[in-house]
Amino acid sequence: MAQPIVQMKGISKSFVGNKVLNEVDFEVLPGEVHALLGENGAGKSTLMKILTGIHSRDEGEIYVKGEAVEFNNPKESEKAGIAVIHQELNIIPYLTVMENMFLGRELKYGKTGVTNTKKMKQLTNDYLLQLGIDLDPLALAGNLSVGQQQMVEIAKAISVDAEMIVMDEPTAALTDREIEGLFEVIERLREQEVGIVYISHRMEEIYRICDRVSILRDGEYIGTRETKTVEYEEIIQMLVGRELGTLYPERDAEIGDVKMKVDGLTSDAFQDINFDLREGEILGVAGLMGAGRSEIMQSLFGYRTIESGSISIEGKPVNIKKPTDAIDAGIGFVTEDRKEQGLVLSMSVKENLSLPNLKGVSNQTILSDKSEKGLVDDLVKRLNVKMAGQNQEVRMLSGGNQQKVVIGKWLGINPKILILDEPTRGVDVGAKKEIYHIMNELTKQGVSIVMISSELPEVLGMSDRILVIHEGRIGAELKREDATQEKIMYAATGGE
């Protein structure tokens, strides 16, 4: 076996008496893609921060190519050949690809302050070519897609001779096509004997490109497996530490009459959208990123304008021009991006949960502490939100619990229709299961749900009926029993 690029042994770490890592082992071999898996709060980030010198460790050793090392800051780990591609990219939009690549280490003519643009351009081109990336070194970074910006960061890591690259949820913001591009680049990196730590919640990606997977749970090292041989169920069990049972609940809600009818909805992002939504039904909406799914839902909620089309609820036409109209009509909308659109991060759990419901917990003007607390107590209980208390700032919660708060906001208005846009994105498996359970419970109470999802297993597992959107139009409508991943992908990519 080749010598590992990085080997971490018996790493322990406590924050104010709270043990977040307990004797964790982790290693990455040259040319290996090694997945680091764990629920939110399992210690993945802390482990990587210790590796890159952001946090110090309490116990354990770190070896880089067999030599014990001590990193006090990220600069030192970078020098040793460890690069990190963060979820939030470090790209300056007003600079070119080349300028971003050489930021802070610009090549100059001798000792003058004059930059050697010619040489930098040549080198940038070389690095991009080496990874098979087709980009103009002089393109403005701000004009690139997120996927392309990520490529620039990877190329930058290679240009400083990184031998190991940590990728933190690299596909979270990418379109399907960009993900393919990223995987190609990862293949090239593998050929060049670069080691990769791949942090992701997406199982199908891990199976596809990772060689091994290491699992952390509650700060404990659970084990490492070869992806070739390990079963999905085993990984899940290692992750959650118990038999999770089936992820998706038995859909046992009774489906009733048509609740909402959407007729000929058209805007600049989609055309002629027609569909019915029945009482107690979960309507899955699949499609590629950028197909117009979120735009359709934002229009239903009055957050985008439509050119033509009509919506009726319970047989009565409704005119939805702004979100308040939708809320008055009984529609709740759990947005795709919970930090940007779903939550007010500076506010408490309580204040977030009651935000769309302030009319209900006041006499229209003055808030009633008692009824607000009553509402929030009820929601927190129904959703099983784990928190220190109602007054805790919502930004301190884990992703899964934040998502429960976003859903809870809308349960308070007693919605007839709930639109969920990627309800389990960035949420760990345990919380996922809870969210599915909540969805099922809601439909039993007669709530109709529209669920956009890019995770096909989720679409297949939860939907009673599936709409597939392709380039702004409904490409196919599938019944639950007829639907397969292949049929959905076929329709989503434009097959008839």
Next chain:
Amino acid sequence: MKNQSVGQILQKIGPLLGLIVIMTGLSIMSPQFLSLDNLLTMLRQVTIVGLLAFGMTFVILTGGIDLSVGSTLALAGALTAGMMASGLDPILAVLLGVLAGAGLGAFNGLVISKGKVAPFIATLATMTMFRGLSLVYTEGRPVTGFTDSQFFDLIGRGYLFGIPIPVIIMFVIFFILLFILKKTVFGRHVYALGGNEEASILSGIKVNRVKIGVYSLTGALSALAGIILTSRLGSASPNAGFTYELDAIAAVVLGGTSLSGGRGWIFGTLIGALIIGVLNNGLNLLGVSSNYQQIVKGAVILLAVLLDRQKS
């Protein structure tokens, strides 16, 4: 106040500690400082900037800023004086003056919300406009001798149980605003809007109304400050309140409210205004020239913000 870390608590009481330190220092250096007479005078001086800063707190909590408060103060003061000079009942004139201030503020709010102009730019423009309007209206001269109404004199110069009326007005307004921020739907909307505008819209908050509301409130409070000043001086100068917007912003910042919106409290602003007032008053008592006073005031603001950074 459950679930708060030591840092958060420090952040909250920091301004109060600062005020106590400054007051202790001044009382050692100048024996008159802690006399009841002087403290009441100081409080009366604080009322003008205090009222402006209260309004500014709402605006800054929504993530905005209002540079036009000083000009609104002057224009509303002049209008009120002018209305009384032309024979209008003083009580009615005061009400109309406050209403005019609210109208000027609503104009700011409209430009910012419906016109989608950045608050800094919008109120920079109206600051100049309102100042110009008050110069035009007064023909550049202070309005004087407009009334012998006892009611109007009391607003700026009167006492109740030995406490200056302006101070009483300021505290009554303070408690009303505190109630609005803590206990009303509008107050909650103010915090939500400043914390995340997009999430607020998607939660069904009519954010344009909230914006127009906070700027109107600030306009009304600026007008009230202008009326108090006019009553105290017995004259309404078109140049009144010049650069007061900066003192108001400083008071809000000293009180620990975040300029990026969503976080802050009005009690802090009261403390911030008191810090500025205490410094002005104390340095005067010590005979420090006004040129040096500016340096000290600026340094205190800088120090406060730097200390705030250390904590977080």
